[in-house]
Amino acid sequence: MLIQALTPADKSPLLALARRIADAGCNLSESRVSTIGTEVSLMLLASGAWDALAKLETALTKLARDESLRLVHYRTGQRGNSAQLPYLVEVVAADRPGIVARIVEFFAQHEISVEQLNSTRYRAMQTGAEMFQAQFTIGIPADIHIAALRDDFLELCDGMNLDAIMDPVKF
Incomplete structure (x- = not known):
């Protein structure tokens, strides 16, 4: 599952997202965190069993209600092993x-x-x-x-x- 979050840098959701990924029983496969201007951008790739991903989706929907957080998440496929x-x-x-x-x-x-x-x-x-x-x-x-x-x-x-x-x- 690909997760993208944008928020003011002083309110970084990295810890909250990492906890929700772990609590759902998923792994954090890849991550990119960047501060640009006064904002922080997070791109996280979580992997896990279908039920763990469903649990994570529910947790992310609840987290997205925070007005200072712009959060997008969706299920994505695995990257191909190209040479x-x-x-x-x-x-x-x-x-x-x-x-x-x-x-x-x-x-x-x-x-x-x-x-x-x-x-x-x-x-x-x-x-x-x-x-x-x-x-x-x-x-x-x-x-x-x-x-x-x-x-x-x-x-x-x-x-x-x-x-x-x-x-x-x-x-």
């Missing part, structure tokens, strides 16, 4: 519109999935310039030639005046 190679892409540049869109478009054209994306803007310490930084975790199909893909990606980044690297994820 993808996990790679980390990091990009740093002077901030300007369209950087993420162009990078995501490049990956989409090559049928590469973006598994995770973290990005932020900040002010450079020495110059005070507005900067942009992003980290993408991508899944590269096993039949794609990595060196050619890396060359094409770095050529794109050079054309956009982006500092970028593409390396395998190290676990």
Whole structure:
């Protein structure tokens, strides 16, 4: 079951959700928690037997009545075991519109999935310039030639005046 929650950061429902998942007899299979601005976003994947999931659905419906919590949950299927190679892409540049869109478009054209994306803007310490930084975790199909893909990606980044690297994820 996929659970998404949005709420003010000072009222994070992580503990309440983790307890309800455990109390229902489910496991917390995957989780992502991020604070963005003044809000916290949680994406949780709970797994368990059908009756445990039904119990969790009831508990989540009760929790969703809290006015400061935006909660969505639904049953989802298991992720397929496709042969993808996990790679980390990091990009740093002077901030300007369209950087993420162009990078995501490049990956989409090559049928590469973006598994995770973290990005932020900040002010450079020495110059005070507005900067942009992003980290993408991508899944590269096993039949794609990595060196050619890396060359094409770095050529794109050079054309956009982006500092970028593409390396395998190290676990």
